[in-house]
Amino acid sequence: MTSLVGLDLAGRRVVVVGAGAVGVRRTRRFLEDGARVVLVDPDPSDDARRMASHGDVDLLERQVAETDLDDAWLVVAATADDTVNARVSAWCEDRRTWCVNASDARTGSARVAATGRHGDLAIGVVGVEAPDPRRAATVRDALVRHVSAGQVDLRRHRPGHGRVVLVGSGPGDPDLLTTGGREAVRTADVVVTDRLGATGILDELPDDVLVVDVGKSPTNHPVPQEEINRILVEHALAGRTVVRFKGGDPYVFGRGGEEVHACRAAGVEVEIVPGITSAFSVPALAGIPVTQRGVATSVLVTSGHAGADPATTGALAAGATVVLLMAVTSLPDICAAALADGVDPDLPVAVVERGSTAHERVTRATVATASTVMADAGVRPPAIVVIGRVAAEGFLDDPVCATGPSRRRHDG
Known part of the structure; x- marks a missing residue:
């Protein structure tokens, strides 16, 4: 009978014998769990060498010795040689160290579960007789989908710290x-x-x-x-x-x-x-890229509560895109201040109400006309205001508009 047990490997020594495809795959999983992994292989794969070069694992490029298992909490025998794997499993049995034999699960003392994660839960499936990794993975995926679909109450039932x-x-x-x-x-x-x-x-x-x-x-x-x-x-x-x-x-x-x-x-x-954040996603869904190479290479996100502050008018004068949240009421004052600071009166303004929802509405104007246009349209919060060349209607539909001055010069 096989028992399904979770092992806390964080900070603990795990030895993987065999640095081919199987060993490297298992190693990556142990690294995600925070284990200290030692790879042993006289001819390791390029992936194993790369992992070692980054300091992720200790790589021993030689034949495995029994002393390599000293202080190991878990050992994985994953070489292409069944005899070597069996020998490693026997050493672990004598030492009472958990061992996964990748070539013959029946001779090892442990098995690696097909595991999926959902928040702070790990969902694992282990075959109790002849191993069938694909079958276990199929069942695991079905369980994870079931939990992810909201079919399970995930609240804690044991009292604990709030x-x-x-x-x-x-x-x-x-x-x-x-x-x-x-x-x-x-x-x-x-x-x-x-x-x-x-x-x-x-x-x-x-x-x-x-x-x-x-x-x-x-x-x-x-x-x-x-x-x-x-x-x-x-x-x-x-x-x-x-x-x-x-x-x-x-x-x-x-x-x-x-x-x-x-x-x-x-x-x-x-x-x-x-x-x-709605500051970027709402304009994107409305067809407004807040940056565009050669057109707007920086973006300022600010609150309408800040009003017509120097940062906003300065960014507009410098050609940046300005995205305003909670600015429906303050927009007339902001546009007036921008005009007073010399911002182009024809600079486009777009206001996106209830962005991303079925009730989304986009109203367009310019810095000079925004106050009147928005009042006539009855624009109301919640809304995102975008001011800049990227806010022009049809911006992404017009190749000339959507390429900056430097690009147009390059195209002749």
């Missing part, structure tokens, strides 16, 4: 929430959510997950930041896993840093799962 996970949910389309973000949400006992982002995924959570809505709008801040911080800390100190579900990325005008400070000050473990 923690807070700041998850960036992206611009709004649930398909743009990262895999890591989905996994974190599915482990939550409590979700403290913004009004924006991929909030639709919260409908998939079990009914007993507490969802706390602290979302803000430009004219309505029902829950002050200090109260949000208190909610996070209070639930975490009660032993719960708390996901702070934030639109975009937590550290791009998301006050993620303030929430991390609050958690750390209270002694609460806090993790970050970055999100796809």
